[in-house]
Amino acid sequence: MKLKIEHLQKRFDTKDVLKDVTFTFEPGKIYGLLGRNGAGKTTLFNCLNQDIPVDGGRFYLEDEMGEHDLRLEDIGYVLSTPQVPEFLTAREFLKFFIEINKESLQKEKEIDEYFDIVNLEKEDRDRLLKDFSHGMKNKMQMLINIIASPKVLLLDEPLTSLDVVVAEEMKNILRDLKHDRILILSTHIMELAFDLCDEIVLLSQGELRAVSSTLDEEELKADILRILQEEDHS
Numbered sequence: 001m002k003l004k005i006e007h008l009q010k011r012f013d014t015k016d017v018l019k020d021v022t023f024t025f026e027p028g029k030i031y032g033l034l035g036r037n038g039a040g041k042t043t044l045f046n047c048l049n050q051d052i053p054v055d056g057g058r059f060y061l062e063d064e065m066g067e068h069d070l071r072l073e074d075i076g077y078v079l080s081t082p083q084v085p086e087f088l089t090a091r092e093f094l095k096f097f098i099e100i101n102k103e104s105l106q107k108e109k110e111i112d113e114y115f116d117i118v119n120l121e122k123e124d125r126d127r128l129l130k131d132f133s134h135g136m137k138n139k140m141q142m143l144i145n146i147i148a149s150p151k152v153l154l155l156d157e158p159l160t161s162l163d164v165v166v167a168e169e170m171k172n173i174l175r176d177l178k179h180d181r182i183l184i185l186s187t188h189i190m191e192l193a194f195d196l197c198d199e200i201v202l203l204s205q206g207e208l209r210a211v212s213s214t215l216d217e218e219e220l221k222a223d224i225l226r227i228l229q230e231e232d233h234s
């Protein structure tokens, strides 16, 4: 299975944000999506998640059976600002989520076994989500995406607000998840991209391009900075 994007375009009024995005993403890798502020990373994710219409081009999944449109259940989106129903406890939310997705879940577990996946403290499991910290809400959002197990998982700066211990736990979860799905993670932290990602992809001047993986870390950093700085002169 591959996620193929061909000549994707998106503009807001007169601003061409995505000019000609063409790229093929494969499972087994975590892709680190880097770009300047306002380059269009969130816009690209919003297009792939079908939250906003595109102005041109297409994207689809391709496997040995052929090409398939992305269905809503094929894609998971972890937002940088986690959105959870604040009036529910973590347990109520998880039970509700499992109930409405019963048909598609591979193997149902006990609720506490799910919480254990993301190491949510036992005393927090029956607390209202409105009292959760940003990082804890982020864990819940990550958990429902792990349970839903979409083929493509988009992560918009997911680790920025997490403490170092939780961030390390999340990195290990993502490394486990990558084997049978496509993971694309946007970040501004180059060190995180180098540490976690298998391939760096730059969104620059409305186009996506892979950065050579044969370079050592210092050369890679210099190359990325050079490409991103070119935007100032274009």
Ligand SMILES: Nc1ncnc2c1ncn2[C@@H]1O[C@H](COP(=O)(O)OP(=O)(O)OP(=O)(O)O)[C@@H](O)[C@H]1O
Pocket (backbone or CB within 6 Å): 012, 013, 015, 017, 035, 036, 037, 038, 039, 040, 041, 042, 043, 044
């Ligand atoms: N709904 C919208 N209406 C008009 N312009 C928009 C809209 N959404 C995004 N934009 C513009 O599109 C451009 C890309 O924004 P986007 O949020 O995708 O960038 P980004 O790469 O995610 O940025 P950052 O790294 O700062 O989060 C920006 O110029 C932004 O102002």
